[in-house]
Amino acid sequence: MKAGHIATLAVDCRCELGEGPQWQAKSQRLYWCDILSKRLHWLSPANGEQGQYTLDQMVSLATPLVDGRLLLVGERSLSIFDPTTQSQAHFADFEVDNPITRSNDARVDRHGSLWLSTMGKRAEPGAGSLYRLHNGELTQLRSGLTIPNAICFSPAGDAAYFTDTPTGIVMRWPLDSQGWPQGEPQPWADFSKAPGNPDGAVVDSEGCLWLALWGAGQVVRxxxxxxxxxxxxxxxxxxxxxxxxGDNLAQLYITTAQEGFSAEQRREQPQAGGLFVADCGVRGLADPLLRLE
Known part of the structure; x- marks a missing residue:
């Protein structure tokens, strides 16, 4: 294995639960969410400008649309957000009859469709599900999950990756030519005996997967x-x-959290919840823009 890289603080935002980082090429902005604090943060890496929006619900992802607006994956609904006017328009609901769940991980696949997951607000075992929003229609792909994470896709779009974090296993799921799962997902990478638990992930331009290990203070390739x-x-x-x-997708940005920390842990890790950045010597692979129809 290579010697590794050191991430440095990019934005001292102190998110309670930083999540869902997304690059919007049109505005040259990086967006990320503080799920528990109901905030959407942004950074312009070229000039260092940054800001945030206060939201009316927990949001786990803000993914770019063709016209420059963002689709927000909210607690149990999808809405379209205009950063210029800060206006929101409702798009669709999910699990509205299940008050114990909220959205968690999400990412657009190689076909321009959105995969999103839900989980129990207290990580209730088996309360979570995995969905795909394709041509404006939401389809449940899997249920009985606890903390679905690591949603990302092979460059050719012929495989999806995900994990149920408590299991420690990253799964690989073959996809057909339209991006629909085929057969059962198979175990692909085992972190069940490693420090930390698999969380969010992204694929680079060489088709390798960068995976955050919650609790271990590292991201592995x-x-x-x-x-x-x-x-x-x-x-x-x-x-x-x-x-x-950023420029040529050459920088790896990483969201972090201080969720569940004691007062002592917050003192020991004063940068927890910040946005970090590292130069890993490899470029990213742009996610397609989300197609709503």
């Missing part, structure tokens, strides 16, 4: 066989999700 070949170390213990952003 997995090759096509699911073997760790590189790592990024952080000065905080709870990285949640990586994304490639």
């Amino acid at each position: 997995l090759n096509h066989d699911g073997q760790v070949t590189d790592e990024v170390k952080l000065p905080v213990s709870q990285p949640s999700c990586p994304v490639f952003a």
Whole structure:
């Protein structure tokens, strides 16, 4: 394995639960969410400008649309958000009759469709599900999950990856030519006996997967066989999700969290919840823009 990389603080945002980093090429902005604090943060890496929006619900992802607006994956609904006017328009609901769940991980696949997951607000076992929003229609792909995470896709769009975090296993799921799952997902990478738990993930331009290990203070790179070949170390213990952003998608940004920390842990890790960045010597692979119809 390579010697590894060190991530440094990019934005001292102190998110309770930073998640869902997404690069919007049109505005040259990186967006990420603080789920529990109901905030949407942004950064312009080119000039260092940054800001945030206060939201009316927990949101786990803000993914770019063709016209420059964002689709917000909310607690139990999808809405379209205009950063210029800060206006929202309702798009669709999910699990509205299930008050114990909220959205969690999400990412657009190689076909321009959105995969999103839900989980219990208290991580109730088996309360979570995995969905796909394709041509404006939401379809449940899997249920009985606890903390679905690591949603990402092979460059050719012929495989999806995900994990149910408490299991420690990253799964690989073959997809057909329209991006629908085929057969059963298969175990691909096993972190059940490793420090930390698999959380968010992103695929780079070489088809390798960068996976945040919650609790272990690192992001690891997995090759096509699911073997760790590189790592990024952080000065905080709870990285949640990586994304490639900035000029030529050459920088790896990582959201982190201080969720569940004691007062002592917050003192020991004053940068916890911040947005971090590392130069890993590899470029990212742009996610397609979400298609709503």
